[in-house]
Amino acid sequence: MNLTIAANWKMYKTTQETQDFMEEFKLLQEEFASSQVVICPPFTSLSAAGELLSGTQYSLGAQNMLWESEGAFTGEISPLMLKDQGVNYIILGHSERRWIMGETNEQINKKLKAAFQNNLVPIFCVGETEENRKAGETDSVILEQLREGLKGINPADINDLVIAYEPVWAIGTGLAATKEDAVKVIEGCILKEMKDFMGDSDTRVRVLYGGSVKEDNIGDFVSAPGIDGALVGGASLKTDSFAGLIRAAQNALRAQEG
Numbered sequence: 001m002n003l004t005i006a007a008n009w010k011m012y013k014t015t016q017e018t019q020d021f022m023e024e025f026k027l028l029q030e031e032f033a034s035s036q037v038v039i040c041p042p043f044t045s046l047s048a049a050g051e052l053l054s055g056t057q058y059s060l061g062a063q064n065m066l067w068e069s070e071g072a073f074t075g076e077i078s079p080l081m082l083k084d085q086g087v088n089y090i091i092l093g094h095s096e097r098r099w100i101m102g103e104t105n106e107q108i109n110k111k112l113k114a115a116f117q118n119n120l121v122p123i124f125c126v127g128e129t130e131e132n133r134k135a136g137e138t139d140s141v142i143l144e145q146l147r148e149g150l151k152g153i154n155p156a157d158i159n160d161l162v163i164a165y166e167p168v169w170a171i172g173t174g175l176a177a178t179k180e181d182a183v184k185v186i187e188g189c190i191l192k193e194m195k196d197f198m199g200d201s202d203t204r205v206r207v208l209y210g211g212s213v214k215e216d217n218i219g220d221f222v223s224a225p226g227i228d229g230a231l232v233g234g235a236s237l238k239t240d241s242f243a244g245l246i247r248a249a250q251n252a253l254r255a256q257e258g
Ligand code: PGA
Pocket: 008, 166, 170, 171, 172, 173, 174, 210, 211, 212, 213, 231, 232, 233, 234, 235
């Protein structure tokens, strides 16, 4: 089964809440053994989450980092510090960082380079705003995010890469894209561009859909062509809803595999 489900906890959960979630979620390991599950807690919970996840098949991710290894960068976190906590995945270019914190394509490019240099697997987020969509600029905005983000990176240096297509208007709104809309952007734009970019590299780039994914719509997305899983915000915060969502995704894939 080829399924990746990543939980983006954003700025939610204390250490205690993280531990409570992990204790329960660890009990479901066997059921989810065939999926790649990545949990991205806030920085302050990484250590607790890392300890509880070690020895499980779940992976630990972080939500942001700076590109430097160390230095006078008050309030920032480096790739080395994340590796030190057992982190394997890093969400980069999330729309909340682009649009609330003013992160640019140029900064995201530096972060992507640092991720590859440090063997962290990027979950590189791209997506159009409602305005872009209405103006018919979806593909051009996404192509720019991809091209600027990956500028100067040698595909031979990419061992693993996850791209998350997250339409900004679908994040946290309860208004997910339709499967057809997601496939149109993923197959028609993202995968085409990535095929050109990766050239003859053997690395298979995974593509996730994100934006109001829930237990009752995940099956649609994961059984669609070109979609390898989901990046999940709100529905990943409770063990029950997150487990229900992974279960629904696995069931949809099993039904499809026959
Ligand atoms: P959502 O968030 O699932 O709450 O819409 C997704 C995301 O921001 O990655």
